[in-house]
Amino acid sequence: MITVRFDGSFEDWRNCARTLLQDSIAPHEVSWTTSNETAGLFDNDLPAPATRAKKPIRVPRQLLDELEMAARFRVEKRWSLLYRVLWRVAQGDLAARLPGDADGSELHARIKAVRREAHHLHAFLRFSPLANDDGIQHVAWFEPVHDVLPWAAEHFAERMGENSWMIATPDDGVCWNGNDLVYARPCPPAWQQRAMNTVDPGGALWKAYYESTFNPARLNRSVMENNLPVRFWKNLPEGALIPELMSRAQAGAQRDGQAERVAEKAGKRIGRAREGSG
Structure with a gap:
């Protein structure tokens, strides 16, 4: 069993998955582990990339978008399904993306749940006005069940213009200064305290x-x-x-x-x- 350690982001997972595909390592041979998780007793780390030239891996762009969306679904061993679907499609088994397939069905169920949670964030998040000297005008606290914040928060950046705001969650946070969206994971404790303790006068x-x-x-x-x-x-x-x-x-x-x-x-x-x- 090969243990693949990465930082928990989709970008890093994608880079590791590309190396695995190029080395023809099947899904059942891989265990995915984020950097803060403990290695198993019999795990072997991902070997260093070989220096020989390797053929490029070609998969539909839409598949990568689907995998990135499904990666936001919080579940134990969430990355194993993504690599299994990617492996099958890279081998020519396009049914892995279809709702009628066992893997495809789970993939689309996760995507649906992530999109619904993003809708919940847009509908049920409440900003409270904030009067202080650091420029933040509105703050909000939200508790999502999936990792939708950095993606779903763009909705507010588009609609609130130059008004600055901050959203804090138990795991991560975003801050908009009117021009740039800053993402932080883990969420700074100061952000969490401010968002949870602000009282909306309205x-x-x-x-x-x-x-x-x-x-x-x-x-x-x-x-x-x-x-x-x-x-x-x-x-x-x-x-x-x-x-x-x-x-x-x-x-x-x-x-x-x-x-x-x-x-x-x-x-x-x-x-x-x-x-x-x-």
Whole structure:
């Protein structure tokens, strides 16, 4: 068994995979290990590249894009599947990329999960304004289940213009100064502390808005939790309200079309417009 040690990035994995392919080393002979993992007792490190000329490895560009996307999926031995698919395609077995194939099915399932997690980051991340002297104007804390941050954060760089911001997670972080996106892994503790301890002054207003627009008559718990997973509630301003609002709905509030305090208001009568009025 050959142990391949790399830094955990897709770029370094790709370089190592190219060497393995050129040396005709099959997937079952390889064990992938990031730099901070301990070697096994009977593992042998990847041998140094031979000096002889080797034929180039040619695979579809789209396959590399698919492998890079799937590499963001957090799972034990995530790199073994990627090399197995790459090996099979390099050997001429193009079925390895197809959803009907066992490896291809797992590959596309991981890609789908990564894209969905990126959507979650775009939809459920909340920036809080920050007043300080270091130039950062907004901060946010997020807890993704896959390594989507450096890729998905480009969404905010495109939409927030020159406004500076920072996103911190338990594993990594990004900072935008209005021109450049800086990525850090591991996330600096100072970034994490700032993102987790910043209080949004508009949080109370947002909660009032959410409660007033919550419609218990249309509550479907399974659909709601599918579109807004429970794991995100703790980091959303309205998250603390959701269990109570759902409880009210199940206790009979579904007969109202609005939240309780809104339904109790008398409202305002709108007079009939006079004929000929503009």
